[in-house]
Amino acid sequence: MPKRRTKRGADRTSITGDVDVLICGASFAGLAVARELAGTGARVLMVDRYEIGERQTSACGIPTEWLRAMGLMGSHRQTFGRLVVHTPYGTARLELPWTFSTFDYPELCSLLAEQSDAEFETAKVSGRSGNTVHTDRGDLTARVVVDALGWRRLLGSGYQPPDAPLSRGLEVHPWGAGEEMEIWIDRRYVPAGYGWSFPAGDELRIGVGSFDPRFHVKDTTVQLAEDLKREPVRYQGNWIPHRLRVATEDGVFFVGDSAGHCLPLTAEGIRTALYFGIACGRELRAVVDGQATIASALARYGDFSASHEWKFRAMLAAQRAVPRVPPRVLAGALRGMRTKGFVDWSFGHYLAIAPPEFATAAPRAPRRAALRAAA
Ligand SMILES: Cc1cc2nc3c(=O)[nH]c(=O)nc-3n(C[C@H](O)[C@H](O)[C@H](O)COP(=O)(O)OP(=O)(O)OC[C@H]3O[C@@H](n4cnc5c(N)ncnc54)[C@H](O)[C@@H]3O)c2cc1C
Numbered sequence: 001m002p003k004r005r006t007k008r009g010a011d012r013t014s015i016t017g018d019v020d021v022l023i024c025g026a027s028f029a030g031l032a033v034a035r036e037l038a039g040t041g042a043r044v045l046m047v048d049r050y051e052i053g054e055r056q057t058s059a060c061g062i063p064t065e066w067l068r069a070m071g072l073m074g075s076h077r078q079t080f081g082r083l084v085v086h087t088p089y090g091t092a093r094l095e096l097p098w099t100f101s102t103f104d105y106p107e108l109c110s111l112l113a114e115q116s117d118a119e120f121e122t123a124k125v126s127g128r129s130g131n132t133v134h135t136d137r138g139d140l141t142a143r144v145v146v147d148a149l150g151w152r153r154l155l156g157s158g159y160q161p162p163d164a165p166l167s168r169g170l171e172v173h174p175w176g177a178g179e180e181m182e183i184w185i186d187r188r189y190v191p192a193g194y195g196w197s198f199p200a201g202d203e204l205r206i207g208v209g210s211f212d213p214r215f216h217v218k219d220t221t222v223q224l225a226e227d228l229k230r231e232p233v234r235y236q237g238n239w240i241p242h243r244l245r246v247a248t249e250d251g252v253f254f255v256g257d258s259a260g261h262c263l264p265l266t267a268e269g270i271r272t273a274l275y276f277g278i279a280c281g282r283e284l285r286a287v288v289d290g291q292a293t294i295a296s297a298l299a300r301y302g303d304f305s306a307s308h309e310w311k312f313r314a315m316l317a318a319q320r321a322v323p324r325v326p327p328r329v330l331a332g333a334l335r336g337m338r339t340k341g342f343v344d345w346s347f348g349h350y351l352a353i354a355p356p357e358f359a360t361a362a363p364r365a366p367r368r369a370a371l372r373a374a375a
Helices: 028-036 064-069 105-114 218-227 270-288 294-306 309-324 327-336 340-352 368-374
Strands: 017-024 044-048 061-063 076-087 090-103 119-122 125-129 132-135 138-147 166-172 181-184 193-200 203-210 235-241 252-254
Touching: 017 028, 017 270, 028 044, 028 105, 028 270, 044 138, 061 064, 061 270, 064 076, 064 090, 064 270, 076 193, 076 327, 090 105, 090 193, 090 327, 090 340, 138 270, 138 294, 166 218, 193 218, 203 218, 252 270, 252 294, 270 294
Parallel strands: 017 044, 017 138, 044 119, 076 181, 138 252
Antiparallel strands: 061 090, 076 090, 125 132, 132 138, 166 203, 166 235, 181 193, 193 203
């Protein structure tokens, strides 16, 4: 269990008050929004039930260029130039056109937090009435409310497993070293989904993700760890949304898993949480700078997120198709896909869903209509 540093007892004073922007959730999505608001002079408050970086929620794998583009290489642990895919009928080694890296979660969160000037408080959010957010430390009112609370989408129309479009993932973190980023598409571990082993310096992140929320992954996570002769220790897991949802609802901005921004098939949700967090933060920056109205920011951010829908739908179609392919055929198909041309093309398109250049690109200019409305 991670050490709980969250304020308790007498330290847990009331935090009622008014702010310009209230960001609920201080993981990838929330921290990315806050970062874009740095230097605006707006009063930005972030709340999370845990201290920043306290509770790791993933295997922490990301395209290396995203770490570089956001100035987060200080949290880097290990880089991989290829993906090793195991099936019961053979192993394919795919030489990637770009590299993937693992990072340290507390370090990355702390680096991101340093790039923002938002205030932070630990508080558990329980709900919302209009622009007032209820927490266990009091009510907070804000001009703008952001839900970066993860898959529950607590400030909008939430989700309830196991009937919602959610995957589930669980992993263990044994100490040890490894060279390869490996995945297993093998029904011994999960009928629909995959197992993984991501080395991260002095530890391995070994886990199983199931696209079917009813399939319990605990036993097979242990089995995969034991097959790899590693100890199944230091567990962490969560639900993972696999369907894009509307990114604005009732005046609230939803970012990251709360908007279903995690990619289906691969369950890669960190770079997309950063990507959409930056997009949301840029729209909010225009609001606090007086260049746009909240209504136009909601419309623009909502449209931006929705413009990615066909890509998310294509990934979801692949997520549904892969488990239906007979294992022998899948092994043959993977062998065929190893060609440089195919890997470059497919992984190039995959990266382009949320490209790293977005992090360093100049913010989009506000629409003329928004500028007129703000005048
Ligand atoms: C086992 C596993 C492995 C994964 N591995 C990868 C990977 O290697 N690469 C990748 O790209 N993606 C991975 N993912 C997916 C990825 O973790 C998510 O898509 C990503 O964390 C989404 O970021 P987020 O900021 O939207 O939400 P989260 O990271 O879930 O953050 C939500 C934040 O809100 C806080 N919060 C929640 N409820 C409350 C409340 N009521 N009050 C106050 N605070 C609250 C939480 O404490 C948390 O800090 C993995 C997921 C799982 C389950």
